[in-house]
Amino acid sequence: MTRIALRLLSAIPTLFGVVIVTFLLTRVLPGDPAVFFASNPSMSTDDIAALREQLGLDKSLIEQFWIYLVALFQGDLGNSLTTGQTVMTEIINRLPASAELTVFAFLLAIGVSLPLGLAAALRPGSLIDHLSRLISTLGVSMPTFVTGLLLIYVFYFLLGVAPEPIGRMDPFLFDPPKVTGMLTVDALIAGDMEVFRAAFTQMILPAVTMALFALAPLTRMTRAAMLGTLGSEFVRTARASGLSRRKIIFTYAFRNALLPVVTTMGMTFSYMLGANVLVERVFSWPGIGAFAMDSIINLDYAPLQGFMLVMAAIFILVNLTTDIVVTIIDPRASK
Amino acid sequence: MKSRAMQDRWDVIRHVVGGNPVNLIAFVLFALICLAALLGPVLAPQDPLATNAAFALQPPSTQFWFGTDQLGRDIFSRVLVATRLDLLIAFGAVGLSCLLGSLIGAMIGYWGGFWDGATSRVVDVLMAFPLFVLAMATVAALGNTVANVIYATAVINLPFYIRLARAEVRVRRGLGYVEAARVGGSGDWRILIRFLLPNIASPLVIQASVNLGWAVLNAAGLSFLGLGVRPPTPEWGIMVAEGARFIASGEWWVAAFPGFALMVTVFTFNLTGDALRDILDPRMRT
Amino acid sequence: MTAPLLSVQNLTVDFTTRSGMVHVLEDVSFDIGAGEIIGIIGESGSGKSVTAYTVMGILDHAARIRSGRIAFEGTDVLQMDRRSRDNWRGKEASIIFQNPRTALNPIRAVGDQIADVIARHTPARASEVRGRAVAALKQVRIPDPERRMAAFPFELSGGLCQRIGIAIALACAPKLLIADEPTTGLDVTTQAVIMDLIRALASERGMSVALITHDLALAAEYCDRIVIMHAGHVVETAKTEDIIARPRHPYTARLLRSVPSLVDRIDELQAIEGSLPDLRREDLPPCRFAERCDRRLPTCDAGKFEAALVGPGHTVACRNPL
Ligand SMILES: Nc1ncnc2c1ncn2[C@@H]1O[C@H](COP(=O)(O)OP(=O)(O)OP(=O)(O)O)[C@@H](O)[C@H]1O
Ligand code: SF4
Ligand SMILES: [Mg+2]
Numbered sequence: 001m002t003r004i005a006l007r008l009l010s011a012i013p014t015l016f017g018v019v020i021v022t023f024l025l026t027r028v029l030p031g032d033p034a035v036f037f038a039s040n041p042s043m044s045t046d047d048i049a050a051l052r053e054q055l056g057l058d059k060s061l062i063e064q065f066w067i068y069l070v071a072l073f074q075g076d077l078g079n080s081l082t083t084g085q086t087v088m089t090e091i092i093n094r095l096p097a098s099a100e101l102t103v104f105a106f107l108l109a110i111g112v113s114l115p116l117g118l119a120a121a122l123r124p125g126s127l128i129d130h131l132s133r134l135i136s137t138l139g140v141s142m143p144t145f146v147t148g149l150l151l152i153y154v155f156y157f158l159l160g161v162a163p164e165p166i167g168r169m170d171p172f173l174f175d176p177p178k179v180t181g182m183l184t185v186d187a188l189i190a191g192d193m194e195v196f197r198a199a200f201t202q203m204i205l206p207a208v209t210m211a212l213f214a215l216a217p218l219t220r221m222t223r224a225a226m227l228g229t230l231g232s233e234f235v236r237t238a239r240a241s242g243l244s245r246r247k248i249i250f251t252y253a254f255r256n257a258l259l260p261v262v263t264t265m266g267m268t269f270s271y272m273l274g275a276n277v278l279v280e281r282v283f284s285w286p287g288i289g290a291f292a293m294d295s296i297i298n299l300d301y302a303p304l305q306g307f308m309l310v311m312a313a314i315f316i317l318v319n320l321t322t323d324i325v326v327t328i329i330d331p332r333a334s335k
Numbered sequence: 336m337k338s339r340a341m342q343d344r345w346d347v348i349r350h351v352v353g354g355n356p357v358n359l360i361a362f363v364l365f366a367l368i369c370l371a372a373l374l375g376p377v378l379a380p381q382d383p384l385a386t387n388a389a390f391a392l393q394p395p396s397t398q399f400w401f402g403t404d405q406l407g408r409d410i411f412s413r414v415l416v417a418t419r420l421d422l423l424i425a426f427g428a429v430g431l432s433c434l435l436g437s438l439i440g441a442m443i444g445y446w447g448g449f450w451d452g453a454t455s456r457v458v459d460v461l462m463a464f465p466l467f468v469l470a471m472a473t474v475a476a477l478g479n480t481v482a483n484v485i486y487a488t489a490v491i492n493l494p495f496y497i498r499l500a501r502a503e504v505r506v507r508r509g510l511g512y513v514e515a516a517r518v519g520g521s522g523d524w525r526i527l528i529r530f531l532l533p534n535i536a537s538p539l540v541i542q543a544s545v546n547l548g549w550a551v552l553n554a555a556g557l558s559f560l561g562l563g564v565r566p567p568t569p570e571w572g573i574m575v576a577e578g579a580r581f582i583a584s585g586e587w588w589v590a591a592f593p594g595f596a597l598m599v600t601v602f603t604f605n606l607t608g609d610a611l612r613d614i615l616d617p618r619m620r621t
Numbered sequence: 622m623t624a625p626l627l628s629v630q631n632l633t634v635d636f637t638t639r640s641g642m643v644h645v646l647e648d649v650s651f652d653i654g655a656g657e658i659i660g661i662i663g664e665s666g667s668g669k670s671v672t673a674y675t676v677m678g679i680l681d682h683a684a685r686i687r688s689g690r691i692a693f694e695g696t697d698v699l700q701m702d703r704r705s706r707d708n709w710r711g712k713e714a715s716i717i718f719q720n721p722r723t724a725l726n727p728i729r730a731v732g733d734q735i736a737d738v739i740a741r742h743t744p745a746r747a748s749e750v751r752g753r754a755v756a757a758l759k760q761v762r763i764p765d766p767e768r769r770m771a772a773f774p775f776e777l778s779g780g781l782c783q784r785i786g787i788a789i790a791l792a793c794a795p796k797l798l799i800a801d802e803p804t805t806g807l808d809v810t811t812q813a814v815i816m817d818l819i820r821a822l823a824s825e826r827g828m829s830v831a832l833i834t835h836d837l838a839l840a841a842e843y844c845d846r847i848v849i850m851h852a853g854h855v856v857e858t859a860k861t862e863d864i865i866a867r868p869r870h871p872y873t874a875r876l877l878r879s880v881p882s883l884v885d886r887i888d889e890l891q892a893i894e895g896s897l898p899d900l901r902r903e904d905l906p907p908c909r910f911a912e913r914c915d916r917r918l919p920t921c922d923a924g925k926f927e928a929a930l931v932g933p934g935h936t937v938a939c940r941n942p943l
Contacts, residue, residue, distance in 0.1 A: 013456065014456075014459050014460055014463050015463075017456065017457070017459070017460030017463070018460055018463050018464070020460075021460055021461075021464075022472075025472050025473065025476045026472070026476065124682075137602065137605060137606070138602070140548070140549075140601070140605055141548065141598055141601040141602035141605055142598055142601075143552050143555055143556065143559075143572075143575075143594065143597050143598065143601070144556075145556065145559050145572075145575060145576075145579075145594075146575060146590070146594035146595075146597060146598060149575065149578070149579055149582045149590050149591075149594065150591070150594070152582050152583060153582050153583075153585075153587050153591075156583060157582065157583060157584070157585050157587075164583070165583065231681070232723070233718060233720060233723040233724045234723065234724055234725055234726040234727065236679055236718070236724070237718065237724045237725065237726075237786070237789065238726070238737075239678075239679050239710075240677050240679050240710055240711065240715065240716045241710065241711035241715070241737070241738045241741070241789060241790075242706075242707045242708060242709065242710040242711030242712060242738075242741060242742065243707075243711070243737055243738065243741050244707070244741065247737065247741070251729070251737070252726055252729070255728060255729075256726070256727070256728060259728075270465050271465065271466075271467075273465040273468070274465035274466060274467030274468050275467065277467065277468065277471065277560065278467075278556055278559060278560065281559070281560060282579065292468070292471070293560060296471065296472075296475040296562070297561070304472065304475065307468075308464065308468060308469075308472055311464060311465050311468050312463050312464050312465075315463055315464065315465060316463055329728060330727075330728050331728060331730075331773045331775075332727065332728070332773070332775050
């Protein structure tokens with residue numbers, strides 16, 4: 001418990017660093033947004049000055065940072081210049097779409113890679129072992145956006161089994177009443193199976209795309225870790241004690257192999273957060289990745305800042321979770 | 336003694352390349368890709384920029400091996416010519432981050448102290464971002480140019496080299512030959528550059544070769560999003576982005592061939608990286 | 622003499638490796654009587670562990686058992702199906718290892734690891750298993766066994782870990798315990814304590830022990846009989862006092878001269894010269910000691926030969942014994 005609390009505390013300096021980096025990065029953005037908007041002929045010089053003042057761009061960098069920090073503490077991430085909404089609202093509106101997709105893809109990847117890596121390690125040199133190696137080498141070589149397009153071509157254009165890759169929902173259906181913002185979950189809460197099906201099928205291709213990307217490191221690590229524990233001395237002891245195969249494989253080998261695998265899961269999840277942007281672009285998925293891209297194109301820095309912060313925060317949270325899970329599995333870690 | 340070690344290394348190379356056909360294929364592909372990068376513009380059958388409305392969106396044929404795009408440009412020529420730019424970005428970024436990262440890492444690892452702590456903090460912060468997102472923001476901040484894609488990719492690679500070089504130097508700092516050099520009157524810089532850096536080169540080169548494929552993916556991902564390289568420059572990421580519009584209507588070749596080139600390149604880099612690791616790193620050899 | 626508990630006959634084991642076939646064991650034969658403590662002695666690489674692992678059936682994938690019989694109470698364990706073999710190991714025969722800490726599951730409480738074995742081999746109800754695990758801990762003289770049940774290997778000393786190893790091995794009261802260098806990783810005082818514990822438990826239960834070690838002095842102290850191995854061959858077998866007093870194989874004699882406490886005068890002490898032959902060779906001589914031997918005769922290279930009886934219970938595989 002104290003370890004977890006300590007770990008939480010140790011994340012604070014990093015979080016602060018993250019705030020500084022995002023602040024700096026977005027302040028270096030070459031386009032002064034006021035100038036950008038000034039290209040709009042309906043704006044006068046006074047309007048621009050007013051806008052600059054409103055954005056605080058006339059103050060010194062330190063002052064700006066201080067203002068930014070204070071606002072941040074009040075949960076104020078600023079306003080999006082393009083949509084006029086507060087960045088907080090935008091992110092809250094879009095995060096569920098990304099979360100739904102990423103989490104589903106992540107579960108999918110785990111569901112495939114763990115058994116695959118396990119089976120490969122149990123029979124080195126077998127067909128399934130070669131398959132797992134092929135997947136882990138191919139998986140790291142496939143650009144997500146190419147995989148996504150390939151899947152669209154095959155399953156939408158050729159076979160016609162997948163829906164059109166245009167977002168989260170069949171345009172002829174209404175969204176379920178909003179609870180979590182995740183359409184599949186909300187549809188289930190509302191008990192509307194038709195909507196659930198629609199939202200779910202919409203999600204399959206992008207999720208598979210992401211999962212393929214995550215498959216490689218997870219399979220590779222599961223296989224390697226399992227090979228390691230299966231060859232370890234304590235598994236030899238377990239075998240010499242006549243323990244059942246099941247017990248040896250799961251309670252002894254797999255649980256130990258899980259330690260590096262969990263760490264890899266954390267890393268993979270954060271890679272997926274990055275890949276999100278690409279996948280959302282390919283499938284017109286209205287998540288925060290797409291949102292960030294829009295703001296980059298529009299030189300709208302408050303949303304970009306907010307996006308980077310949220311990403312880093314999630315990232316830190318994931319690492320924390322990884323740590324906690326490792327602590328639960330490994331008694332040595334809590335020392 | 337020396338020749339003995341050389342002989343061993345040759346044996347390993349023969350073993351790694353000859354013993355495993357995959358490694359051989361990887362090295363051959365690697366050579367071909369490098370050749371394409373060098374000679375691409377010479378070999379290309381058509382001008383990669385020449386548009387021809389009469390031949391827009393032609394499927395692959397004997398005339399246009401990879402078909403043509405919406406402007407009637409020859410995709411084969413474009414893919415071939417693009418090799419140089421994509422490789423330039425990848426090698427540039429990896430080279431930059433490897434050089435800079437190992438120098439920084441070696442220095443803070445050798446001297447420790449305040450700068451060590453400070454740099455490690457900064458590295459922690461950099462690693463707290465999803466790296467691709469960080470690269471995106473960096474390009475957005477620095478401006479949409481090829482050079483900035485190289486810098487951005489280098490920045491997100493930097494932490495790995497810093498950490499690696501730091502760790503390797505810390506391990507070797509107290510070893511006999513370093514002590515001997517110190518007693519022999521060598522200054523810190525001399526020890527660092529003459530003795531330590533050459534000795535940690537091997538893991539760094541391994542890391543770099545493994546990184547290369549990743550750098551290609553990263554750069555192509557950025558340009559796929561419209562960051563960095565701009566049309567009509569032939570570049571694989573952009574070409575896939577342009578082709579993406581035609582996927583849902585069945586003109587697969589526009590996106591597929593540059594995508595395939597990207598894949599083969601990354602695949603080759605990953606395989607050669609693994610093979611190189613087998614050759615250079617006796618610890619990893621099984 | 623009554624039938625032995627374990628009888629290993631003409632065991633031949635190879636390993637396939639990248640650099641070729643390794644002929645690790647060739648025609649290894651020896652017996653272990655009921656209640657007997659034997660020592661298996663040989664320098665590093667002579668095949669002691671491989672012999673033990675073959676008996677227990679825990680060789681890794683690279684190993685091939687070419688031929689041989691391992692009769693346990695008359696049944697050849699090599700012919701058992703997997704189920705019966707699993708039922709056999711841990712119940713009838715057990716093994717403890719050299720490195721007690723890594724031999725235990727690092728993330729499972731030691732009590733659970735003992736309970737796993739008990740639950741596997743006895744029909745005991747879940748509630749009884751715990752009690753029996755505590756009893757197993759008590760048996761290896763672990764202080765405060767109730768509390769130790771929840772401990773993890775990393776919280777225990779090497780000596781305690783080896784006791785846990787013994788508790789796991791003995792939890793189901795096997796008739797045979799193989800101890801593969803059980804004290805090599807421990808400090809000297811702990812070594813004696815562990816060895817005394819093993820001897821005491823063996824005599825309490827009438828259990829046979831095969832003590833594997835390269836420490837001839839240790840074996841001389843604890844064993845009834847000694848089997849000397851060299852490069853995958855059994856070269857000499859005899860009662861401990863016969864081995865010490867009248868070694869017949871040149872290798873045994875050399876071994877004896879290398880042990881400080883067994884030589885009469887310190888200047889007789891000498892290291893064993895040479896090293897084991899490369900077991901990958903296809904042209905290994907019939908006597909694998911020949912290339913290090915100063916009594917080698919032309920007949921030594923003239924085809925294979927068997928170990929011969931040279932005294933009561935004393936066999937030697939040598940053409941020109943001392
Ligand atoms: N998995 C394996 N693959 C290839 N060769 C092996 C393997 N295991 C053992 N060997 C070989 O078998 C021979 C005997 O090994 P073993 O471990 O039985 O020796 P040992 O007598 O127990 O030595 P030590 O005193 O060091 O434990 C060695 O030459 C070793 O190289
Ligand atoms: S058989 Fe010959 S070579 Fe072998 S130990 Fe005896 S005397 Fe020496
Ligand atoms: Mg051994």
